[in-house]
Amino acid sequence: xxxAIKITVLIALAxxxxxxxxxxxxxxxxxxxxxxxxxxxxxxxVIVRSYCSYGGVDSNAxxxxxQAAAAGLPYHDVYxxxxxxxxxxxQVQADYDHVKGLFGMMWFDIETNPSPGCGWSSxxxxxxxxxxxxxxxxxxxxxHMGVYASxxxxxxxxxxxxxxxxxxxxxxxxxxxxxQSFSDFSSFGGWSKPAMKxxxxxxxxCNINADANWYP
Numbered sequence: 070x071x072x073a074i075k076i077t078v079l080i081a082l083a084x085x086x087x088x089x090x091x092x093x094x095x096x097x098x099x100x101x102x103x104x105x106x107x108x109x110x111x112x113x114x115v116i117v118r119s120y121c122s123y124g125g126v127d128s129n130a131x132x133x134x135x136q137a138a139a140a141g142l143p144y145h146d147v148y149x150x151x152x153x154x155x156x157x158x159x160q161v162q163a164d165y166d167h168v169k170g171l172f173g174m175m176w177f178d179i180e181t182n183p184s185p186g187c188g189w190s191s192x193x194x195x196x197x198x199x200x201x202x203x204x205x206x207x208x209x210x211x212x213h214m215g216v217y218a219s220x221x222x223x224x225x226x227x228x229x230x231x232x233x234x235x236x237x238x239x240x241x242x243x244x245x246x247x248x249q250s251f252s253d254f255s256s257f258g259g260w261s262k263p264a265m266k267x268x269x270x271x272x273x274x275c276n277i278n279a280d281a282n283w284y285p
Contacts, residue, residue: 089249089283089284089285090113090114090283090284090285091111091112091113091114091249091281091282091283092107092112092113092114092115092116092142092144092282092283093107093112093115093116093272093277093279093280093281093282094115094116094117094118094148094267094279094280094282095115095116095117095118095133095277095278095279096117096118096127096278097129097133097278098129098132098133098136099133099136099137099277100136101136101137101139101140102140103136103140103275103276103277104136104137104139104140104142105140105141106274106275106277107140107142107272107274107275107277107279108140108141108142110274110275112142113142113143113144114142114143114144114145114146114282115133115137115142115144115145115146115279116145116146116147116148116176116282117130117133117134117137117145117146117147117148117172118130118147118148118150119147119148119149119164119167119168119172119175120147120148120149120150120151120160120163120164120167121150121184122150122152122182122183122184122187123152123184123187124152124154124155124160124184124186124187125163126163126164126167126168127167130147130167130168130171131167131168131171134147134168134171134172135171138171144173145171145172145173146172146173146174146175146176147164147168147171147172147174147175147176148175148176148177148178148217149161149164149175149176149177149178149203150178150182151177151178151179151182151187151199151200151203152182152184152186152187153182153187153188153189153190153196153199154186154187155187157199157202157203157205157206158202158205158206158209160203161175161203161206161207161210161212162206162210165207165210165212173213174212174213174214174215174239175207175212175213175214175215176214176215176216176217176241177200177203177204177214177215177216177217177233177238178217178218179200179216179217179218179222179223179226179227180217180218180219180222180226181222181225181226189226193226193227193228193229193230194228194230196226196227196228196230197227197228197230197232198232200216200227200230200232200233201232201236204232204233204236204238208236214238215238215239215240215241215264215265216233216238216239216240216241216258217241217242217243217267218240218241218242218243218258219242219243219244220242220244220255220257222243223257223258224257227258230258231258231259233258233259233260234258234259234260235259239263239264239265240258240260240262240263240264240265241263241264241265241266241267241282242254242260242263242265242266242267243266243267244266244267244268245267245268245269245270246268247268247269248268249266249268249283250266251263251266251285254266264284265282265283265284266282266283266284267280267281267282268281268282268283269281
């Protein structure tokens, strides 16, 4: 390989590395000092749980989002863990009111719900319709929304439902292969391309309990 080609390859790799965006998602309170540590270790964003699996707002979310902003993290999103037995519109409204003005996107967390009385139905079409109601509620409030799911969880809970993709929601998918790449992605739920990947269940920095996430 010529020196010119080698330099071109190195520059291309540097651009890819520089443009990659890394962050984590959390379900508990952390201080600005912790988030500043994360920022110094390459984070650009955090996704904070704002609505819990048992059907109530996360009381820590507003303070955590403010701490992240104070630490200089550029982007702060929230994730909403739906409770199937509650009104879709009422839970989205409650979540929105709780963190209004503090977040960029709200991601609907589609995975097994362990909380009594809040689990998904065995009827996948019914689950799909419920997600559609969550999306409608969010749209009425002007919320920028996305969906979090793994291919397995989506298939298990939603079946062949395409309501997220059909409504133009971005996909944040989970696959713990440790790779900051979409090369492993296979289409599901109507999405042919993801927006973000959760590639690990631990970021391993700053004593923070967070999953590792990336987007190009």
